[in-house]
Amino acid sequence: MLTGRDILQKSLQHKDGPVVFDLGATVVTGIHVSCLVGLRRHYGLEEKLLKVHDPYQMLGFPDDDLLDVLGVSTRGVFSPWTKFGYENTKWKEWKTPWGQTVLVGGEFQVEETGSDVFIYPCGDRTVPPSGHMPKRSFFFDAVIRQEPINDATLRVEDNLEEFKPISDETLASVRSQLNAIQQTGRGAVLNIGGTGFGDVGSVPGMQLKHPKGIRDITEWYISTVSRRKHIHAIFEGQLEIALANLQKVHDVLGNTVDVINICGTDFGTQRSLFCSEKLFRELWFPYYKAVNDWVHTHTTWKTFKHSCGAIFPLLPALVECGFDILNPVQCSAAGMDPKRLKAKFGDRLVFWGGGVDTQKTLPFGTPAEVRDQVRERIDIFAPGGGFVFNTIHNIQAQTPIENLVAMFETVKSYC
Numbered sequence: 343m344l345t346g347r348d349i350l351q352k353s354l355q356h357k358d359g360p361v362v363f364d365l366g367a368t369v370v371t372g373i374h375v376s377c378l379v380g381l382r383r384h385y386g387l388e389e390k391l392l393k394v395h396d397p398y399q400m401l402g403f404p405d406d407d408l409l410d411v412l413g414v415s416t417r418g419v420f421s422p423w424t425k426f427g428y429e430n431t432k433w434k435e436w437k438t439p440w441g442q443t444v445l446v447g448g449e450f451q452v453e454e455t456g457s458d459v460f461i462y463p464c465g466d467r468t469v470p471p472s473g474h475m476p477k478r479s480f481f482f483d484a485v486i487r488q489e490p491i492n493d494a495t496l497r498v499e500d501n502l503e504e505f506k507p508i509s510d511e512t513l514a515s516v517r518s519q520l521n522a523i524q525q526t527g528r529g530a531v532l533n534i535g536g537t538g539f540g541d542v543g544s545v546p547g548m549q550l551k552h553p554k555g556i557r558d559i560t561e562w563y564i565s566t567v568s569r570r571k572h573i574h575a576i577f578e579g580q581l582e583i584a585l586a587n588l589q590k591v592h593d594v595l596g597n598t599v600d601v602i603n604i605c606g607t608d609f610g611t612q613r614s615l616f617c618s619e620k621l622f623r624e625l626w627f628p629y630y631k632a633v634n635d636w637v638h639t640h641t642t643w644k645t646f647k648h649s650c651g652a653i654f655p656l657l658p659a660l661v662e663c664g665f666d667i668l669n670p671v672q673c674s675a676a677g678m679d680p681k682r683l684k685a686k687f688g689d690r691l692v693f694w695g696g697g698v699d700t701q702k703t704l705p706f707g708t709p710a711e712v713r714d715q716v717r718e719r720i721d722i723f724a725p726g727g728g729f730v731f732n733t734i735h736n737i738q739a740q741t742p743i744e745n746l747v748a749m750f751e752t753v754k755s756y757c
Contacts, residue, residue, distance in 0.1 A: 345527030346415030349757075350600055354644050354666070354692055356727040361720055361756040364694065364732045366404045367418040367531040368603045370648045370669060371695065373737040374480060375402030375444055380743035385411045393433060393445045397461065398425040398473065398548070399736060400481045402444075406526060412750050413757045416730070417528045419519045419599065421512055421535055426450075426473060426482075427464040427549030440480065440739070460485075463551050472548040480739035484546040488558035498575045500555030504547055505536055505580050508587040513594045520595055529600040531646070534591060536584045538605030539577050539629050540566070566617070566625060577629045585636055597642045601667065604633060610651020613676045619655055627663050634664025646694065650735065652676040654683070661690050670735045671696030673719070680722045693723050694730040698749055704733060705741045709748035716752040724756070731756075 344360070352359035366372045375394050382389065385408065393403040409417070422429045424447065432448030439457055449465030460471035461482060473482035516534065523530045538544060545562045547553030556562050556569075566573055607626070609616050617625075634645050644666040649656075652675040660668065668691045673680050680696060697719050698704050703711055716731075723729040731753050737746065 347527055347529040347600065349415050350529035350730070353727045353729060354600065356689060356692075358725070358727055361724050361753060362415045362529075362730040363413055363753050363757055364416040364531075364730050365409065365412060365414045366401070367416040367529075367601075368533055368646070368648075368669075369396045369399065369401060369420075370603075370606055370735060371732045372396065372399070372401040373404060374739040374741075375400050376438075376440060376442055376480065376739045377737055377741055377743070377746065378402040378404060378408070379442065381746060382408060384743060384747055387411070391435065391443060391445050393430070395420060395430055396424065397446060397450065398482050398543070400438075400739070401736060409526075409528070413754050415529055415757075416531055417523045417526065418531045418533055419516050419523065419595075420533045422515045423512070423549070425543070425548050426461055427551075439475065439477075463549055466551055469551040472546070472550070484543075484548050484559075486546055486558050487553055488556075488561060489554060491556065491561065493569070496569075496572065497555065498572065498579055501576045502579045502583070503554070504544070504549060505583045507583065508534065508536075508590050513590060516591065517594050520598055524598065530598065532591070532595070532599045532602040532643070534587065534602075536580070536587055537633050538607050539580060539626055540573070541605055541607040543606060563616075566621070570625065573625065577625075581629050581632055584633060588633075588636060589640075592641055599641075599643050601646050602637060602641075602643045603646045603648070604630070604637075604665070606648040608651060609649045609656055610653040610672070610675060612651065612674075614652055615656060616651075619659055622656060623659055627659060630660075630665070631663040638664060644692070650675070652678060654678055657687055657691070661687070665691070667692040667694050667730075669694040670732070671723075672734050674699050674701055674734070680719060684722055688723075688726060688728055692728045692730065695732045695734055696723060697731040697753070698733050700734045700736075700738060700741075704745055704749065705738060707745065709744050712745045712748040713752045716749050720753070720756050 353362045395403045428449035430447045433445040436446045437443045451462045451465040453460045457477035459475040461473040463472040475482045542559045646667040647665040648669045654677040671693045
């Protein structure tokens with residue numbers, strides 16, 4: 343009998359087989375913690391407090407019993423450190439603004455002002471908060487703590503503060519997680535961070551108590567043009583740390599990992615690119631290629647690239663710099679027609695996502711419309727392998743349970 347890992351490997355090698363289904367193996371293929379309650383109830387699973395492993399997006403940790411029911415083939419291996427600088431250990435209860443009690447890491451520290459919630463970096467209440475959950479929201483936004491920039495004294499090391507050699511404790515954590523995954527037969531997706539050059543989700547330095555350097559997202563984008571030499575120097579420093587960390591991780595995990603999530607840096611809007619292909623090739627390409635080359639030279643891992651938006655013109659460059667996998671495959675963006683994607687790049691890229699639209703169909707459609715779109719996308723992307731079913735980005739709060747069930751059951755019929 344094929345295991346989840348066997349099925350994943352066939353698809354990664356562009357071979358026909360059962361459809362691979364991912365739920366929660368990365369922080370861009372996950373599910374909001376509020377949705378997990380209804381799903382567990384629907385499938386008759388034990389009612390329990392659920393862990394929030396990514397507080398930034400309030401993503402819940404889907405337990406193995408739910409993954410078994412759904413036929414999920416993958417599981418993520420995560421750094422224990424969150425974007426807010428505390429560890430997912432010593433779990434404690436927290437009641438969310440929408441009334442759900444969840445489990446969060448012991449150093450999760452927030453201040454609730456009216457309906458707004460502010461979260462503190464490293465759980466330190468003596469410094470300003472680094473995240474804000476606005477009224478009636480379901481996740482945190484970064485609080486920009488940009489100090490005045492003086493170009494004469496701007497230092498590269500200030501934007502490298504969050505990139506450090508991986509610790510023995512983190513290595514032990516990922517090894518323990520991988521051991522547990524191997525017992526389930528699922529494929530393993532590694533998420534250790536540090537290789538997302540210029541990811542605007544990381545630029546503000548939400549895990550830092552006193553972030554220095556270029557920390558405002560608008561200022562960062564301006565700097566890719568006006569301070570390009572400086573950005574190159576930051577990326578060079580980050581790359582050196584990243585390659586050393588990859589070596590340490592591979593020494594511990596070897597080739598028992600199937601996929602590594604390289605980055606979540608977005609390059610597309612709903613209608614166009616954030617930057618020209620020329621700028622991408624000049625600024626980002628060399629560093630992605632260096633990471634991908636290292637991975638492909640030293641490991642059997644496949645490399646995973648997340649970028650939302652209308653990025654079709656950028657796909658040749660992403661292939662050339664060595665990415666194996668594209669996510670979230672935003673078919674609703676301009677130029678991202680699924681048939682066109684499969685025809686042009688189906689033999690060179692694994693499409694990890696694209697299974698159903700999370701902007702309209704999944705949250706606002708009927709169960710019948712969800713089933714129809716899921717069937718259509720699987721019929722387009724699955725032939726010949728090179729496809730892992732997932733929604734287009736994370737499943738958001740307040741998505742109707744009946745629509746989620748329609749999606750899951752339709753996917754299961756192909757698995």
